[in-house]
Amino acid sequence: MIVIEGTSKVTFGEGTLSELELAIYEKKQNSSTEYRYDSVDTLLFELYMRTQIMEASKALSASGVYFADFKHSMCNPAYWHITDHGRFQLKSGVAPQDAVRDIFTNGTSYAFECSMAVVVVLYKAILESIDSSHFDMLTSDLLLFDYHSNNNLHLIQRIANEEAVTGDVLYFENPEYEPMVPWGKGENVVMMENDHFFGHGYGLGIASKDVVIKVLNKQRIPGSTQSAFLTDRYVHPDFSYFALFQCRNRDKPIVAKVGDWTYVRKCRIH
Template sequence: MIQIPYGVMKPSSKTISPLQQSIYQSLKESHVTYHYFTQREMLFELQLRENIVKAAFQLNESKVNFSGFENSTFNKEYWEKTEVGYQLKKGKKPSDGIRDVFINSDQYIFECVTSIVIIYYKAVLESIQEHYFNYLFSQMIVWAHNYDKDLGMYSIKKVDLFPGDVVYFYNPDYEKPIWMGENCVYLGNDLFYGHGIGVGTAAEMIEALNSLRKSEATESAYLLPQVTRLDFRYLSRFE
């Protein structure tokens, strides 16, 4: 259910995309109440969710490779490797640094948590004014769970799953720690994107992780009952 103080106006199909219409309908039909201060705030969430999906497809189609931190690389023109991740170099704009991941993708190697952060940054960049993006993320650092808190990432028990949400497929009998699980963006229609595996259904994600278990494995990979989202309300201030 969607709740807005002065009532909900159904978005026109002329003003929002088919994917946004689908997300809107899912929000509306949910047994959970989703509160918005304004119609504009709701529309911002629909747009940002779509941009997350778009960024996931773009990363999937790029030449970015997959590896752990010890074998990772970022374009040295923009990024400097530190003990906790890749720090944007002084004098470089965060917007340019994030775009470069997609432009010069063959110069980047990272793992799945980092891919989620990159996707989120790219989606936010496409959803808010660029000068705000560069202000909010001026001290940008990227690697795994090291990221700017202005993204507002948080995880909750899964009650709904909408395109743009991030989920985690856990692999308890993994052979190598890097395959302990897979962070994935939900794309809609039971499709997920996970860096290192690609685009596939939930069953295909589990099958891929099961192929990466230790030889005496007995427990299948499975989807954890939680989702990770951005603070859409906070970010909408900078549209």
């Protein structure tokens, strides 16, 4: 259930939410888990940013970025320095927004693992959701690696993957993977619409749960009996935090409170 300023009685006018935003909203609203928001604006920002995470996933999938383990990572030296551990460190004097966008426009200059792909997607979504000057301020020390090493993402951990919606980051574990293929131990993915996932490893792109598991199962040791599976844990950025930095010129909806109900509709300019 979604609770905004103490009430779950919220209704949206026709056209206020996109089809995807409405699907996300309805799943969270119909859940037994309580999701609290301090304002309608914070909820709308989350729905918008989740859409941007999906769009960034699609863009990275089509960008031409190669898959590589950390030892063989590759990047554009005009924007990044590769550390000994395969991390991408932003070069001095480079605007973070320019460096992130370069990954999507010059994809063939880059190669990295699935965990870094998720990080890249999340930073791109943040960039497209907040004021660009704020993005540069928040990520001035930008270091790309896995999402466990990126405090700037302000990730929140959750359990029970049945609660996950578009824009959440999940993990497929492969418990009996072939040790000679260490990247076969699992796959970091972004949840997309229609029960599909974006995964960078093995050229997955956007695929169903069954396809991700099938691909990982090909990397198991001979005689293995335990299939790869989708784990319960998942993460997502703290949307309420990033909502503080959203663009001021974003269209604001009309919000009216009548009794116990809150009515939200798109502001139409004639």
